[in-house]
Amino acid sequence: MSLLYEGKAKRIFSTDEDGVLRVEYKDEVTAGNGAKKDHIDGKGRLNNQITSIIFEYLKEHGIQSHFIEQTSETEQLVRSVEIIPLEVVVRNIAAGSITRRLGFDKGHEFETPLVEFFYKNDDLNDPLITDDHVKLLNIANEEEIAKLKKMALEINKALVEMLDSINLRLVDFKIEFGRTKDGDILLADEISPDTCRIWEKDSDTNFDKDVYREDRGSIIDTYQTFLNKLEELK
Known part of the structure; x- marks a missing residue:
């Protein structure tokens, strides 16, 4: 798996499966377009778990997203878009x-x-x-x-x-x-x-x-x- 992109809050990796990416949520928090930023332990875990629950809820209500599944406390698999x-x-x-x-x-x-x-x-x-x-x-x-x-x-x-x-x-x-x-x-x-x-x-x-x-x-x-x-x- 190779790193494809790193942003303020996430890293995106390739996987062995075509069209599927791995997302890793970082323990970083920013505000003001990055003017204020900090490393805070545990933030990545929380955002990953919250996003996973919300995307599952939306799927149950007929709204499709790139989300496939949560694979760890800080990681999820998504469709490539x-x-x-x-x-x-x-x-x-x-x-x-x-x-x-x-x-x-x-x-x-x-x-x-x-x-x-x-x-x-x-x-x-x-x-x-x-x-x-x-x-x-x-x-x-x-x-x-x-x-x-x-x-x-x-x-x-x-x-x-x-x-x-x-x-x-x-x-x-x-x-x-x-x-x-x-x-x-x-x-x-x-x-x-x-x-x-x-x-x-x-x-x-x-x-x-x-x-x-x-x-x-x-x-x-x-x-x-x-x-x-x-x-x-x-």
């Missing part, structure tokens, strides 16, 4: 950058979920882009853009229902998609507290990376508590 260079963000409640960009009060609930595209380009600091920009950059055509939005909203609906059952609110989340060799579009990357904002219904306590961004407690304790809640669903 070509990642589409977009961060697809779904917002149910105002928090983070949208409060600064558009002046919404933190906690403002949107009448309908908002879908935004951000161009995955570290040199440009992952800018917000429009549908026309997506087409201009040859990232996706009009039909694919519509499909990405539809899939994002289906994932949002499933996640909202899942978290509601354990007394949590899904504020917003970031997902990525990839294309198979056949051109099918699948959910890819991860879904974890690194990529979501999750608030407790009764107290608005965070169960996400804002705890690290804002120095408000232990990220390990926060993620472990969230994992424990997810395991109640199993």
Whole structure:
């Protein structure tokens, strides 16, 4: 097995099986596009286990992803896909950058979920882009853009229902998609507290990376508590 790619949070390896990759989650945490970063023992284990549970849940609800199976505390097998260079963000409640960009009060609930595209380009600091920009950059055509939005909203609906059952609110989340060799579009990357904002219904306590961004407690304790809640669903 050879290392194919190493990012901020994961390493990707080839395997002996064609079209199958091994993902290893790292004990690294970053914020602000890498401006803040730390090594924290146990974080990779938590993100791998959380993502595995969520992807299994989504599969049971008809949403296909590149995820195949969890193989260890920090590793999983996934289908090989070509990642589409977009961060697809779904917002149910105002928090983070949208409060600064558009002046919404933190906690403002949107009448309908908002879908935004951000161009995955570290040199440009992952800018917000429009549908026309997506087409201009040859990232996706009009039909694919519509499909990405539809899939994002289906994932949002499933996640909202899942978290509601354990007394949590899904504020917003970031997902990525990839294309198979056949051109099918699948959910890819991860879904974890690194990529979501999750608030407790009764107290608005965070169960996400804002705890690290804002120095408000232990990220390990926060993620472990969230994992424990997810395991109640199993």
